[in-house]
Amino acid sequence: MLGLELPGMPGNNPLGFLAALGAQAAASEIDASVLLRWSDGPVPNAVLVGIRDHGAVAEAAVSMAHAWLNGPALAPELDPKLKLEPDGIRRYLKSARTAGSTGSLAMSLVAENSLDNSGKAKPSDFYFTAGQMKFVVMAREILEHVTQEELIADMTGPWRYASSRSSLMWDVVDDRVYALTSTNPSTDKKQTNPGAEALALLGLCRYPCYRAATGTTSTGCSGSWKRGSFTWPLWDRPATSAAVGALLAHASVPEPHSTGTARGLENHARQYGGWGVMRVMQSQIRRSDQGGYGTFGPPRVIWQRG
Numbered sequence: 574m575l576g577l578e579l580p581g582m583p584g585n586n587p588l589g590f591l592a593a594l595g596a597q598a599a600a601s602e603i604d605a606s607v608l609l610r611w612s613d614g615p616v617p618n619a620v621l622v623g624i625r626d627h628g629a630v631a632e633a634a635v636s637m638a639h640a641w642l643n644g645p646a647l648a649p650e651l652d653p654k655l656k657l658e659p660d661g662i663r664r665y666l667k668s669a670r671t672a673g674s675t676g677s678l679a680m681s682l683v684a685e686n687s688l689d690n691s692g693k694a695k696p697s698d699f700y701f702t703a704g705q706m707k708f709v710v711m712a713r714e715i716l717e718h719v720t721q722e723e724l725i726a727d728m729t730g731p732w733r734y735a736s737s738r739s740s741l742m743w744d745v746v747d748d749r750v751y752a753l754t755s756t757n758p759s760t761d762k763k764q765t766n767p768g769a770e771a772l773a774l775l776g777l778c779r780y781p782c783y784r785a786a787t788g789t790t791s792t793g794c795s796g797s798w799k800r801g802s803f804t805w806p807l808w809d810r811p812a813t814s815a816a817v818g819a820l821l822a823h824a825s826v827p828e829p830h831s832t833g834t835a836r837g838l839e840n841h842a843r844q845y846g847g848w849g850v851m852r853v854m855q856s857q858i859r860r861s862d863q864g865g866y867g868t869f870g871p872p873r874v875i876w877q878r879g
Contacts, residue, residue, distance in 0.1 A: 576610070576622035576811070577630075581730025581769070584617040584807045587856055587869045588744040592769045593619035594776030594817065596728065599634040600624045601814045602674065608811035613851055622811045631724035631768075637674075637775055638716035644675025646682070647716070653707035655682055655700075656693040662686075677778040681791065682708075687784035697782045698794035698801060698858060701742040701867030711739035712774055719771035727768030740765040743773055748859065748868040779821055792822055794858065801858040803869065810849030824850050842876055851878045 579596060583589035593609060600607040600621060608622040624630060641647060645668040651657075657665055662685055669676030683694040702708045718738060726733070740747070740763055747763075782791040787798070794803050806824035824845065845853070857870035 576608070576620040577624055577626065578612070579619040579621065579627075579728045581726075581728045581732060582619035582772075584611045584619065584852075585854055585872050586745050587803060587805070587872070588769055588773050589619070590805055590807075590854075591743060591774075591776040592727070592772035594779045595772035595774065596630050596634065596776075597621060597814060597817065598775050598778060599637045599772070600630050602637055603629070603633050605814065608813055609817055610809050610811045610849075611807040611851070613809050617807050617852065620811075627725045627728050628721065630728065631721040634724050634772060634775060635719065635721055638719060638771060640675045641678065641775075642713060642716055645669050645672050646676050646678035647709055647712050649709075649713065651709050653709045654702075655696055655708055656691075657683060658693065659686065659688065662694050674778075678774075680781045681777050681779075682782070684782045684784045684789045687782075687789040689788075695789040697780075697789060698791040698798075698803070699741075699743070699777060699780065701860075703861075703865040703867075706866075708741075711741065714739045715741070715767065715770050715774055719767050723766075724768040724771065727766045727772070732766040732769060734764040734766060736765050736767045737762065738765060738767050738770075740770055741774065742866070742868055744769075745856065745869050745871060748870055779818060796858070799860050802855055803858055804853060804855045804875070806845075806848075806850045807852040807854065808849040809851045812849070820848060820850070824848060824853065845876065846878065852876070 579593060582593040597607060597609040604623060607624050610620050611617040612620055662683055666679055666685055669679030682697050687695045689695040700708060702711065715738065780792045782789050793805055794801055796802050806820055808820060812820060852874055853876040854872050855875045856872045858867060859870055860867045
């Protein structure tokens with residue numbers, strides 16, 4: 574199966590990886606048999622099998638985005654920072670569970686009975702916004718204004734960084750270290766890729782979160798709020814949407830810095846070949862001391878098929 578290549582969706586960048594998941598999620602709304610795999614190379618790119626062209630994916634993504642805008646997960650009356658009271662979390666998740674795919678994102682944003690120190694909802698590990706940034710407002714802007722042309726441009730690449738629209742900060746280029754630059758990077762105007770951002774937001778629904786001892790924890794993420802990591806697999810066997818969900822849940826491990834975790838990675842590695850996994854990537858999740866803004870650190874390979 575050759576499939577439809579998405580050269581603008583690099584698997585070694587969390588934004589590109591999430592965007593590829595979003596492309597499959599959107600295409601699966603048309604045909605549940607659409608498969609996803611990754612090319613094997615220095616920069617693995619996403620490949621969709623079972624859909625004819627990039628325009629069909631883009632059309633499906635716009636349709637899915639508009640459906641989400643009318644669903645409960647990003648309802649305009651929500652607290653824009655998702656700072657929900659316990660009863661509000663329960664009502665929010667209950668309404669999302671009865672809304673089908675239009676509510677699927679809610680389970681990736683908050684978890685029942687998982688609260689911060691103020692007694693409000695502790696958000697997902699992928700919640701990188703802080704300060705004056707309002708996640709719901711930004712997510713709605715991303716989905717509302719994205720066009721088919723922007724989606725096609727970002728799927729086929731290279732990314733142009735030509736838009737000043739909202740960004741959820743999942744691109745590794747957002748991790749700019751002040752000590753390594755001649756000026757403070759926080760003063761730079763953020764430029765982004767609207768198509769990739771929209772697809773990545775759609776793809777986030779593949780990462781549900783849950784209550785854990787350390788707070789709200791998302792599938793594929795581990796560690797503390799200030800010092801965590803995101804681990805994701807890349808596979809070269811075409812996988813259905815359901816199979817991808819299983820891969821994301823079972824082929825991810827915490828950062829292998831302890832003996833016990835290193836042993837867990839070794840045990841997982843025995844299964845990777847049978848699952849079609851060719852590489853496992855990991856990025857640190859970094860949050861600033863001032864404000865708590867999040868970014869992904871440089872990705873690295875923690876396991877690769879020999």
